[in-house]
Amino acid sequence: MKKLFEFTKLLQKESKLDPWLARVLITELLWGKKRLSGESKPVKTILSYHTTFINNTEDDDHPALEKERRNVQLPRYARVNTLYWSVKEAVDYLRNEGWILAKEGDRELFPSSDHFRCDKLIPGVLAFPPGTQLYDHPLYRDRSILLQDKASCLASYVLSPPEGSFVLDMCAAPGMKTTHLAAIMNNKGTIYAVEKDPKRYETLCKFVEEAGASCVKTLQKDSVTLKRESVPGVEYILVDPSCTGSGMVKRPVSGCFEEESQDERLHKLVGFQKRILYHALTEFPSARRVLYSTCSVLSAENEEVVSSTLRNLQKNEQKWHLVDPLPEWSGRGCEDEYPGIGKLCIYASFEEHMTNGFFMAMFERDDISSSSGSNKRDIHASNQLDCHPDRDDVQQKPKKLKKKKKILDET
Numbered sequence: 001m002k003k004l005f006e007f008t009k010l011l012q013k014e015s016k017l018d019p020w021l022a023r024v025l026i027t028e029l030l031w032g033k034k035r036l037s038g039e040s041k042p043v044k045t046i047l048s049y050h051t052t053f054i055n056n057t058e059d060d061d062h063p064a065l066e067k068e069r070r071n072v073q074l075p076r077y078a079r080v081n082t083l084y085w086s087v088k089e090a091v092d093y094l095r096n097e098g099w100i101l102a103k104e105g106d107r108e109l110f111p112s113s114d115h116f117r118c119d120k121l122i123p124g125v126l127a128f129p130p131g132t133q134l135y136d137h138p139l140y141r142d143r144s145i146l147l148q149d150k151a152s153c154l155a156s157y158v159l160s161p162p163e164g165s166f167v168l169d170m171c172a173a174p175g176m177k178t179t180h181l182a183a184i185m186n187n188k189g190t191i192y193a194v195e196k197d198p199k200r201y202e203t204l205c206k207f208v209e210e211a212g213a214s215c216v217k218t219l220q221k222d223s224v225t226l227k228r229e230s231v232p233g234v235e236y237i238l239v240d241p242s243c244t245g246s247g248m249v250k251r252p253v254s255g256c257f258e259e260e261s262q263d264e265r266l267h268k269l270v271g272f273q274k275r276i277l278y279h280a281l282t283e284f285p286s287a288r289r290v291l292y293s294t295c296s297v298l299s300a301e302n303e304e305v306v307s308s309t310l311r312n313l314q315k316n317e318q319k320w321h322l323v324d325p326l327p328e329w330s331g332r333g334c335e336d337e338y339p340g341i342g343k344l345c346i347y348a349s350f351e352e353h354m355t356n357g358f359f360m361a362m363f364e365r366d367d368i369s370s371s372s373g374s375n376k377r378d379i380h381a382s383n384q385l386d387c388h389p390d391r392d393d394v395q396q397k398p399k400k401l402k403k404k405k406k407i408l409d410e411t
């Protein structure tokens, strides 16, 4: 695909064409259904290059192979469920099993297939060599560790509600971010976890229970029409809506848009994303911070949603602004196209951060003073592990975990 872009100079010649939409459309045209439907501008543009593409593709250009190559290199991330035990206890347990904690000075990320790492940024995120199978591991089976990509962990980490907060997760199933929020809050406070889809709601309830997230109140409702009375007092809101998933390394490259064209699907998703985000920012009077996140790398679902929402808020005299939730992070949105906005938006990517593609933008209410609205991430420092402990003492799994394992065995 890269060669195809270079040869045709498509992105330079068609500067308004979103690169990721171009990838999706070209994939569908050359390796998927082999046709594009609809009359939209992007579809017409890609069709006008059809012959050039056909004459200049080789088997090796297949994007599925590109994804496969990336997939092979993506570390297997896991999050320690700190509701059951500490990061230090988890690391000691793994070392006792024969895993080796990679050292800061190691030249390679994973010097051997026995090495693992503690993420330097997000407490409790562990990285194992690509391809490590953890689905059958007892720690995963009893939810002492959860299989969650680092990028997905970023959302709860940057929202970081303090203990005792009231939090609303508007698109909650299967509950990865909900349970992470509960762990960050040490189960102190209240998280309203809302999911519209009945099947996914069941999955959410089961997962919340298994992960021991007792501060979560699940609600099967449509968040777009959710009223403030159903979730009183919310201060922190996570909006993690359905999206194209274009940032997911493992996402199938074709066959995922059976009934409608990619364009129609994107259009519907963007409409929904704008509605739910605007509702989050206007319905809940005590909300102070709202985090918008997607696992998409399309600006249409990201910066475009954020900038159009800011315009609407301004029009309706709703006072919110964007804040930089992670100043130390390198991946940013497009500042040229979205001045004043792009630089405050966060992107995670496989190429730069060895994660799935992910996007975040943090809204803060204007009248919240910077000190009272500041992130309380430091309260979780006690859970953070020195990633290079020169210690060989190995601890037993804690009592609480043993208790949990017993409960699961009995059910």
Ligand SMILES: C[S@@+](CC[C@H](N)C(=O)[O-])C[C@H]1O[C@@H](n2cnc3c(N)ncnc32)[C@H](O)[C@@H]1O
Binding pocket: 152, 170, 171, 172, 173, 174, 175, 176, 177, 178, 194, 195, 196, 197, 200, 221, 222, 223, 224, 240, 241, 242, 243
């Ligand atoms: C990207 S997933 C959320 C992933 C989740 N935050 C996590 O980390 O596990 C989006 C979810 O939003 C749900 N959803 C879509 N529209 C909704 C709505 N109007 N109200 C509530 N939930 C909705 C979808 O069914 C889906 O489960």
